[in-house]
Amino acid sequence: xxxxxxxxxxxxxxxxxxxxxxxxxxxxxxxxxxxxxxxxxxxxxxxxxxxxxxxxxxxxxxxxxxxxxxxxxxxxxxxxxxxxxxxxxxxxxxxxxxxxxxxxxxxxxxxxxxxxxxxxxxxxxxxxxxxxxxxxxxxxxxxxxxxxxxxxxxxxxxxxxxxxxxxxxxxxxxxxxxxxxxxxxxxxxxxxxxxxxxxxxxxxxxxxxxxxxxxxxxxxxxxxxxxxxxxxxxxxxxxxxxxxxxxxxxxxxxxxxxxxxxxxxxxx
Numbered sequence: 001x002x003x004x005x006x007x008x009x010x011x012x013x014x015x016x017x018x019x020x021x022x023x024x025x026x027x028x029x030x031x032x033x034x035x036x037x038x039x040x041x042x043x044x045x046x047x048x049x050x051x052x053x054x055x056x057x058x059x060x061x062x063x064x065x066x067x068x069x070x071x072x073x074x075x076x077x078x079x080x081x082x083x084x085x086x087x088x089x090x091x092x093x094x095x096x097x098x099x100x101x102x103x104x105x106x107x108x109x110x111x112x113x114x115x116x117x118x119x120x121x122x123x124x125x126x127x128x129x130x131x132x133x134x135x136x137x138x139x140x141x142x143x144x145x146x147x148x149x150x151x152x153x154x155x156x157x158x159x160x161x162x163x164x165x166x167x168x169x170x171x172x173x174x175x176x177x178x179x180x181x182x183x184x185x186x187x188x189x190x191x192x193x194x195x196x197x198x199x200x201x202x203x204x205x206x207x208x209x210x211x212x213x214x215x216x217x218x219x220x221x222x223x224x225x226x227x228x229x230x231x232x233x234x235x236x237x238x239x240x241x242x243x244x245x246x247x248x249x250x251x252x253x254x255x256x257x258x259x260x261x262x263x264x265x266x267x268x
Contacts, residue, residue, distance in 0.1 A: 084234030193234025
């Protein structure tokens, strides 16, 4: 009996998104001089962000370790392959070429955008995008759960929750909160599962985690409201939901006050 509401919600979400964006506008191509950029940014990135081994992730209390199979445990706490199936698009076409020229799609790309100001070259690549700071709610039929801030309990009470959680059935469409450039779409960030990270005008970024699959690739431009992934429970997640973060040049911010009313989704 419990599966029926979830299935109905998934059908409704898919219908709403498909109805609102059935005729997508032309791709958000950058100016010619930006498209031609070719830069080597890897040498400007801290060496530790190049490593592919798992992070010392903060969610390591005993209650989390008990949920992981023994084969997933390491001295550091977690093996990456235990975060769920990697389901990301195979890079191809113009977007793949852009990602290669601009240094997008790497683990260090995501780490940099999560901790500091984007490179000037990346800022130039999104300078032509819509500057509107208001955001489309990323799961149109989702329900807002844990909010931003120091609202954890127990052994994690000292850890700030850097985003908001939005609950929805597995497979529910996730849409881009604003026009943006896909900087990362993979599963190399410990605890977050399949992730999409978008870069927006003026160096803002949005982060979409725990996806069952991502539907966009690094180097691709996406429009506000375009479907970019689907809700899942990969990484450290015990139920399907989207963990959504919003950053201003690397500084995490509370996104809740900046969401557009959901009834405006169909009108944009």
